[in-house]
Amino acid sequence: MIALRTLISPNRPWIHLIYLGMFFFGWLYLPPTRLEVITGLASMAGFIALYVFAMRRMDWTLYPAAAFTTLLGLLLIPHTLGGGVYFVFAAAMLGRLDWTPRLWTAMALLALTSITAVWIYAPTPLFALAMAGLAAMAAGGSMIAARHERQADQAEETRSRAAREAAEAERQRIARDLHDLLGQTLSTVTLKAEIAERLMSQDGERARTELQAIQTISRQALADMREAVIGLRGRKLGDAMRESVQRLADAGVAAELEGEEDTDDRLSDSASTALAMVTREAVTNIIRHANASRAKLGFFRQDDAVRLMIRDNGRGGADPNGGGLSGLRARLEGLGGALEVGPVNRDEGTLLTARLPDQAESEGQSQ
The missing domain is CATH 3.30.565.10 (Histidine kinase-like ATPase, C-terminal domain)
Structure with missing residues (x-):
């Protein structure tokens, strides 16, 4: 269930693949030939594989991936207006990157290429403007989603780090408590055992008393250890x-x-x-x-x-x-x-x- 929510989150890039349905609107306007259907579906499958690969890496590979996607749009738009959707995806892919001068250059080239291609092959100027606006919205939305995704990842990392630090603090607490509680107890046991050994042949009753004391101290040490591990100390x-x-x-x-x-x-x-x-x-x-x-x-x-x-x-x-x-x-x-x-x-x-x-x-x- 959690994986499904992550998959369809608007901050994740996978949900945006549903916009590939726009590709088929061009076929409604101008029915395709059998070759165009095969070519269109094959190119879409290749694009999806490239899209998933690049979006999972979220690094420099988005640049060549966006360039290939733009080229795909240029090859398909003369045959179907739905090919313009690949310009939208190219903008969305670039929008996932941090804004740098190199990204601004890539965005400018994409805008010039896509607007020119759509203007040439679009049936009306309004259609060209609509496609350009959709690409701009995709880039902006992708940028915002990427920022939210990074913030969510940072929050998760913060929670994980806090959990690790809490676990380490608890481990150190147990280590300190075991040292503090058992160190002197074991020293006393050792001392009394040495006394009992010396008295064994001289004063059996005193040696027996020391051995009984060792038993008492050992039982207390076991209780101390249990309390240290579960944190229920309270020594006065x-x-x-x-x-x-x-x-x-x-x-x-x-x-x-x-x-x-x-x-x-x-x-x-x-x-x-x-x-x-x-x-x-x-x-x-x-x-x-x-x-x-x-x-x-x-x-x-x-x-x-x-x-x-x-x-x-x-x-x-x-x-x-x-x-x-x-x-x-x-x-x-x-x-x-x-x-x-x-x-x-x-x-x-x-x-x-x-x-x-x-x-x-x-x-x-x-x-």
């Missing part, structure tokens, strides 16, 4: 900070919370989730790379912004453009926030600061 910052303190403690890093406790009261789900992701990524980096013994996680409100600050006393030198942090920076910037990492000097530890607009402050001002 407060929960992430408390869990991170326990994870740091399990890894031998003394950690404490500071700042305000009502972390989620004035945060939207998207903001709370984004800051929770930052917390988990920062803690994962501390456990993996910082070689730290102490860490602090704090949530503060200052002026019209909320700030999440995570610092450690490790080796420092964190890469602010690393894969995980760059993804989190993009997430925060999408919410009107920012992510800063420093100092970057070695042996000075690392301070990570995530900032977002204070939504409660904004709502109070709007009221």
Whole structure:
């Protein structure tokens, strides 16, 4: 059905082939011989093939195609006035091209040739003027149709590009979420597995506890992965900070919370989730790379912004453009926030600061 609508659209050139019926009007005026019928139908079949070929390419081939069509009209019009319809088609074919000096020249030559031929063989001057006017209308209509067709193609390309960009954005979102959600979880599983292995021969009960913790963490990781894929996240910052303190403690890093406790009261789900992701990524980096013994996680409100600050006393030198942090920076910037990492000097530890607009402050001002 869609293909049929496209085929008969006035912006497409194929519907205009119905005007070939005008060719047979000349036979009504002057009945043809058998040879003229065969010649006329054969030339029409050849023209249709040429017309379809040139209109599908829509390039320089329209020039020789229009010249051949004009020649066909010149050969047929002495035998039938219907041959003048080929001048109309030649004008329509040229009208599909962009208007350039070369096209203006081709149009002028076509007009001079067709008007002269029709004037010579037309029974009345009115018929010649009518044919010239029809050719001019065909050229103008073809030009307008070509412009509409190009606009429709550009709109379709815009829609396709938007769909591709949306798909790519969703792919990147899933990739970021899987990294943010699973990176620290898998690190914890690895750490606890190593602890359980060391305790297996020394303290079986403690080793069993660590193995049970691994099972719990693995189930949570599976749930996190499913949520990341379907986009139904909603992790709370407060929960992430408390869990991170326990994870740091399990890894031998003394950690404490500071700042305000009502972390989620004035945060939207998207903001709370984004800051929770930052917390988990920062803690994962501390456990993996910082070689730290102490860490602090704090949530503060200052002026019209909320700030999440995570610092450690490790080796420092964190890469602010690393894969995980760059993804989190993009997430925060999408919410009107920012992510800063420093100092970057070695042996000075690392301070990570995530900032977002204070939504409660904004709502109070709007009221």
